[in-house]
Amino acid sequence: MRLILTFVLLMLVWLLWSGFFKPLLISLGLLSCLFTLFLARRMGFFKREVFSLHLAYRLIPFWGWLALELIKSNLTVARIVLSPKMVISPTVVQLTAQSDDPVLQAILGNSITLTPGTVTLDDHEGELLVHCLTRQGADALLEGDMNRRVAALQRS
Amino acid sequence: MQLWLDILSWILLSGGGLFVLIGGIGIIRLPDLYTRMHAASLTDTMGTVMILLGIMLQAGLSLASVKLAAIAVFLLLTGPTATYALANAAMLAGRHPKDVEMPPDLPEDLRL
Numbered sequence: 001m002r003l004i005l006t007f008v009l010l011m012l013v014w015l016l017w018s019g020f021f022k023p024l025l026i027s028l029g030l031l032s033c034l035f036t037l038f039l040a041r042r043m044g045f046f047k048r049e050v051f052s053l054h055l056a057y058r059l060i061p062f063w064g065w066l067a068l069e070l071i072k073s074n075l076t077v078a079r080i081v082l083s084p085k086m087v088i089s090p091t092v093v094q095l096t097a098q099s100d101d102p103v104l105q106a107i108l109g110n111s112i113t114l115t116p117g118t119v120t121l122d123d124h125e126g127e128l129l130v131h132c133l134t135r136q137g138a139d140a141l142l143e144g145d146m147n148r149r150v151a152a153l154q155r156s
Numbered sequence: 157m158q159l160w161l162d163i164l165s166w167i168l169l170s171g172g173g174l175f176v177l178i179g180g181i182g183i184i185r186l187p188d189l190y191t192r193m194h195a196a197s198l199t200d201t202m203g204t205v206m207i208l209l210g211i212m213l214q215a216g217l218s219l220a221s222v223k224l225a226a227i228a229v230f231l232l233l234t235g236p237t238a239t240y241a242l243a244n245a246a247m248l249a250g251r252h253p254k255d256v257e258m259p260p261d262l263p264e265d266l267r268l
Contacts, residue, residue, distance in 0.1 A: 017223060074175065074202040081182035081195055090191055090256045113236035113243075116197040119190065120240055121247045131243070131253060133194045 002046055007037055055103070058153045065149060066111055077116040077133065090131065091138040097126040098144075098151035108150040112141070165213035172206030179203060188254040189246055193239060200235040204228065 014029035015021075040046070080086060095112075097105045105128075109120040112130055117137045122129040132138035175198050182195025208228045212221045 016219075017226075019219070070201050074198055077182070077194055077198055078175065078178045081178055081185060081198075086185060088186070088191060090253055092253065092256055092258045094259060109240060110233070110236040113239045114197065114201060114232065116201065117194050119193050119197070119243050120236075121190075121243045129247075131190045131193075131256075133191060135257065 003037060003041070006040070007033055010036060055153060062149060062153060066114070069115055069146070073115045073117050073137075076137075080133065088133055089135040090133060091135050092121070092129060092131050093138045093142060095128045095130055095141065095144075095147065097123075097128060098147050099154055100126055101154060104150055104153055107153065108147065111146060111150065115146075161213050165210045168206045168210035168213065172203050172208075172210060175199065175206065176203040189251060190243065190253045190256075193243060197235075197239065200239070201232070204231050204235075 010033040011029065014033060015026075018025055018029065080088060097108050099105060099108070105123055105126055109123050109128060112118050112120045112128070117133040118141055119131045120128055121131050130138070130141060132141060179195050179197075179199030182198060183192050186192045186195055205228055208224050212224045215221045215224065
């Protein structure tokens with residue numbers, strides 16, 4: 001059922017983005033959609049509930065907050081890079097994800113990496129290893145604001 | 157109206173270009189692989205998003221803008237995934253970060 005739904009969705013997206021309705025292009029689209037389904041099935045996408053609309057609904061305010069964080073940390077890192085002395089204090093810290101859901105851990109890891117000044121090195125069963133450009137950045141991360149917000153995305 | 161849109165779009169485009177440039181300077185100036193990745197994420201986030209927003213203002217309300225927004229979303233999803241793959245590979249290969257401070261209670265097998 002979800003297989004067919006995903007296929008219809010993929011095909012609609014293909015038609016919308018190509019905007020061409022020639023037989024050759026449509027059959028190419030058909031082939032790539034089928035191939036995508038095959039790959040997704042091999043990855044176990046249909047075995048587990050990976051993505052729910054509940055999560056998508058809560059992601060939007062989270063993205064808004066993340067965008068503000070991104071702008072702030074972008075300016076911080078830009079200032080460090082451009083300053084003549086370039087004062088950095090690289091730090092590796094360990095952060096325990098508040099959520100045990102692998103999808104939310106992936107979102108947390110990727111949000112950390114996306115923010116300039118912090119890069120996730122490893123996620124082992126909820127223990128994240130994070131490389132930070134400065135000591136202050138590491139402290140801000142350990143305060144756990146992002147961790148809390150990601151855990152709050154959990155479907156209840 | 158058109159004039160203001162143009163001005164805003166040019167501010168975004170040059171701002172994005174500036175962030176790509178700063179990211180490049182950072183990659184050259186910073187000391188090792190891990191710190192350089194922080195500079196690369198400047199280009200990844202502010203650089204691309206500002207440039208795409210600037211082009212979207214030029215394209216106006218059209219299908220092209222929707223496609224540009226989709227490109228921005230895809231880049232923001234795949235960018236950190238690729239960065240994680242690189243960082244994790246470097247870590248597993250045993251590359252040591254330069255002058256790094258580590259918490260004393262870090263388990264032995266996680267020490268770099």
